[in-house]
Amino acid sequence: MLQRKPNIIPYGVLIHDWKAFDLSFEALQNIQKDSKFYVSMKDNEIISLSFAYPRRRPDLMWTFTIYADGLESVLSQFAYNLILSERNNCTAVMGTYDAKYEAVFQKSKWIPKNRWITRLLLLERKMQ
DSSP states (O other): OGGGOGGGSGGGEEEETTEEEESSHHHHHHHHTTOEEEEEEETTEEEEEEEEEEEEESEEEEEEEEEESSHHHHHHHHHHHHHHHHHTTOSEEEEEOOGGGHHHHHTOTTSOGGGOOOOOOOOOOOOO
């Protein structure tokens, strides 16, 4: 499915659990070891993808990464991951998504300002 719409993953790099992976079948298999994939499609094409899992730190935290073709798809995946976090009895959420959508989330009235933390993560990738 991703081969038909590779631009949904910027630069062909997947971010998962503070690590960067080249977009490949092996990387997806590695991510699948602890995460579940959630895909939204329209007209037989992927419009968004997220993978997520509950993590203990020290309480249960829902951790997810979102890739999407636009704001509506990002918001849809975000909302679904909030539902999943509640179903999994998580007390916190941590999400990774394209930084161009951050302003939308920061303007949201339903995310307490004292709970919003932004961190920029730079990942090193060996070029071959």
